[in-house]
Amino acid sequence: MVKILVTRQVPNRFIEQLEQLGDVKMWEEAFEPMPRAQFLKEIEDVDACFITLSETIDATCLEHAKNVKIIANMAVGFDNIDVELANHKGIVVTNTPQVLTETTAELGFTLMLAVARRIVEAEHYVQNGEWKSWGPYLLSGKDVHGSTVGIYGMGDIGKSFARRLQGFNANILYHNRSRHEDAETQLNATYVPFDTLLAESDFVICTAPLTPETENKFNKDAFSKMKNDAIFINIGRGAIVDEEALIDALNNQDIGGCGLDVLREEPIQLDHPLLKMPNAIILPHIGSASVATRDHMIQLCVDNIAAILKGEAPLTPVTNK
């Protein structure tokens, strides 16, 4: 009998679909990952594996994964997986592109507006009983409309973000490893070198995947080139940012604020300096977290597993970084 491992609790209706294909073992926790040692043991005799971003599929793990034919990653990013090695061992890796694009862009947009208009600070101000009267510059922020917004990473999510800006009369700049003519012609986005994006943007939005090329891209040098009141938003991956440099940039007022949905270490330690900064909004990696989108992501993982176990082509394979 085929064996399928699911490393996080998902609704029964998805498990029932997988049970049509084989024996299913599900880790029953919704918010806690399976301990690594247990994962390495469990993966030893399974044929298919449904994982989340909490599982690292490296050489050690792949040595244990003797029978695995498919690793279905419930995420569009796949920096948690050594895809090359997995593919080399004949294992298909799949991700969940497209189904989460709009939801993730929406979260990025929410974060940008929230930092720009100091929404979290304002809510705390009310909750703490500090609100005494209306004031001319009380909790005054920064306009997104009419501003220059620089998008680093013009993939599906970057484009979706740029689409959302269309009603804001914004000047859209972008930087990407290759140019996207559709973004230029349909979304009025202008391709610029990275340094120009940094220097000219009022808002800098990172939607890029983590690769050797993007790791630590937002470092001391990058923050020093940004406007002193620029707002930096990251919905890509935490390791694209040198967090020490970001903290210094916020402290030295080299930039005006930040909104991060992704962190180098997740979950963030409670004593992390970023959590003490009034002009930083930190979210727990919820870019794709609408119920409908999470349903679609789980279904896509199930469909990919079904395809492979039936000897068909996967729907959304990942082949390289």
Ligand code: GLV
């Ligand atoms: C989430 O970060 C994803 O890659 O889907």
